[in-house]
Amino acid sequence: MAASRTTLALLLFAPLAFFAAFFLAPMAVVALTSLTTDDGGLTFAHYARILFDQYHWDVLWVTFRIALATTALCLLIGFPLAWYLVRIVRWRSWRRACVILIVVPLFTSNIVRSFGWMVLLGRTGLVNQGLMGMGMTERPIRFLGTETGILIGMVYILMPFVVLSVGNALAKIDTALEDASADLGVGPARTFWFVTLPLCLPGAVSGAIMVFALAVSAYVTPALLSGGQITVFSMLIFQQYSSVFDFHYGGALSVTLLVLTLVLVTLAGRIGERGRRAA
Amino acid sequence: MARLPGLVTASALALAAAIAPASAQDALHVAWYGGNWGDAFKACVADPFTKATGVAVVPEVGTSTVTLAKLQQQKDAPTIDVAWMDGGVSELAEAAGVLAPITEKGVPNLKDALPQAVYTNANGTYAVGTGYYSLGLTYNTKEIPEAPTSWNDLWKPEYADAVTIPSPANSSGVPFLFFLHKIWNAPAGDFAPVFAKIKELKPALFFDSSGAASNAFQSSEAIIGAHFNVGAFDLIAKGLPIGFTVPKEGVWATDARLHLVKNAPRAEMAQKFIDTALTPAASQCLAEKLFLGPSVKGVSVSPETAAKLPWGAKGSVENLYLLDWTEVNAKRAELVDTWNREIARK
Incomplete structure (x- = not known):
């Protein structure tokens, strides 16, 4: 018993040390800078500057609005896709090919993929050429520099997280439960609504939380697709660190975004928990 | 051993x-x-x-x-x-x-x-x-056959939605505001006229990285705007229809x-x-x-390289608008904040 405990401690030491050195320490530095002035005094002025200014709340609202819409769309499109992969595809190699198709883009840098969307969604890009070719619009539609443009890029980049987590939950469901429901004379729609959906809710919630957290903090995609005409919170943080060099205010912005995101994610987690209990 | x-x-x-x-x-x-x-x-x-x-x-x-x-x-x-x-x-x-x-x-x-x-x-x-290196006037030679001669051309109605200038997230963003302030003879220390004019600009994008500017010119998303001579001549070397010019007001460098x-x-x-x-x-x-x-x-x-230098084919360091950076750094935070509130939101 004692020996196994030592082994456990030794095994845990490396990841814990890594976590402390590369995650906790930098985080502590950011939090500390956000609470100090240039000469080292303690202050809440940087937070006051953020929280008592309507502008920052406006930007937060834009940020969370885009993140929520991204999450909703990812679920809406990702769920049927996961269903198709798990329930409809019978041929194993095809399923494997589909999963690879979904996962492979994750290996490519966000920057490259966002640049790709800049080209596709541009004034003379493929999307506008197609729309104009089909006569659906006379003038090119503006995607870049709009929330729609950012949304398209974000949904594309974050969708795999929903497909994989929902697919995983779906695959684990014992289909006997659905058969039992059918035996008891319940139609397929009600079976889906009262049996299948609650069972894959935890997977959907964890996928949604991942997507939401990544969308709230995304920098590259909104920065490139907004064309500098829409500001999300991460862009304010980047500006302070990269061009204004005010690490105190930048740190306070980072901590504000982190805390608000954690609050929202916790709330979502609660909902997921309730769903699981209900199931 | x-x-x-x-x-x-x-x-x-x-x-x-x-x-x-x-x-x-x-x-x-x-x-x-x-x-x-x-x-x-x-x-x-x-x-x-x-x-x-x-x-x-x-x-x-x-x-x-x-x-x-x-x-x-x-x-x-x-x-x-x-x-x-x-x-x-x-x-x-x-x-x-x-x-x-x-x-x-x-x-x-x-x-x-x-x-x-x-x-x-x-x-x-x-x-x-x-x-x-300089931030000069860069344009698409297919869409604009004649080299533009002034920074004010960016406001011409025919270039609406196809213009690009740097955002403050780019290292040239804040200096470019100082440059515009100077060429428009705005009152000392007052950037309100500069922001008012930028508000009237119809941009394709405000670029935050040199790569984003190159990408915009390459895909014709932008057909006129500001770009670094280093990036612009890189595009030209790849055979793209891009021109780089030093307009009459000069360039920031x-x-x-x-x-x-x-x-x-x-x-x-x-x-x-x-x-x-x-x-x-x-x-x-x-x-x-x-x-x-x-x-x-x-x-x-070589004459070939001379044409690609930041001051253009005939210029010298005298044609460059070099900033007093202490002045820029002192006003940096304020200008970025004003830009965020006035320009970078819908």
Whole structure:
């Protein structure tokens, strides 16, 4: 018993040390800078500057609005896709090919993929050429520099997280439960609504939380697709660190975004928990 | 080998150390930028330096601001000897107290640098320029066959939704506001007229990275706007229908500067490195590879390269609008904040 405990401690030491050195320490530095002035005094002025200014709340609202819409769309499109992969595809190699198709883009840098969307969604890009070719619009539609443009890029980049987590939950469901429901004379729609959906809710919630957290903090995609005409919170943080060099205010912005995101994610987690209990 | 008497081994090692001073530990650590900039610095300065001195150069790749952050963190025990940083960040580094003065005694070629490229304050010379680059008027030659002559052309209705200028997240964003302030003769210290005019601009995008600007010009998302001469001529070299011009109001420019790090572990070699960078050969090489305007006196470049320099085919350093960075840095936070509130929201 004692020996196994030592082994456990030794095994845990490396990841814990890594976590402390590369995650906790930098985080502590950011939090500390956000609470100090240039000469080292303690202050809440940087937070006051953020929280008592309507502008920052406006930007937060834009940020969370885009993140929520991204999450909703990812679920809406990702769920049927996961269903198709798990329930409809019978041929194993095809399923494997589909999963690879979904996962492979994750290996490519966000920057490259966002640049790709800049080209596709541009004034003379493929999307506008197609729309104009089909006569659906006379003038090119503006995607870049709009929330729609950012949304398209974000949904594309974050969708795999929903497909994989929902697919995983779906695959684990014992289909006997659905058969039992059918035996008891319940139609397929009600079976889906009262049996299948609650069972894959935890997977959907964890996928949604991942997507939401990544969308709230995304920098590259909104920065490139907004064309500098829409500001999300991460862009304010980047500006302070990269061009204004005010690490105190930048740190306070980072901590504000982190805390608000954690609050929202916790709330979502609660909902997921309730769903699981209900199931 | 292992059975050799200790004394022999020790003296052999001592001898080896004496004839080969350039062991890995003695390599000079130089901070420079990534991509084609780093490649050019290596080919034009580091390689000739290593050839002449036998001292290897270890690059520490990062943008100017990242380099400054590194220098601040290792202030007490620096590992970087020499650092390239852009104008603006250079002044911040000096204010942070991480630089040592560059003297003609240690760097004899300093006397050949253009007077504008030698940055001196009460503590001495804290930086020396190794080449200028500018933010000029860049346009699509297919859509706009005749070269535009004024920055005000960006507001022409026919270019609506196809214009690009830098956002403040780009290092040229805030300086560009100062440049516009100057060419429009706005009242001193008052940027309201500048913001009012930018609000009227119909942009395709405000670019935050040079890559985003290149991408926009390449895909014709932008057909006219501001871009660095380095990036624009890179596109032209790829055969794209792009033109770069210095309009009648001139262009804003800055330079990549070399700095000697305070308490540099290899200070003597560091000064030799800076000396190498200030040779006409190195300056010419940087002009050919990056189209950097030479900051060393009497450097001649091929006519082909001359047309790509930051001041245009016929200009010189006199045509560049070089900023007082202390003034810019003092107003930086305020201008970024105003930009966010006035321009970067719908």
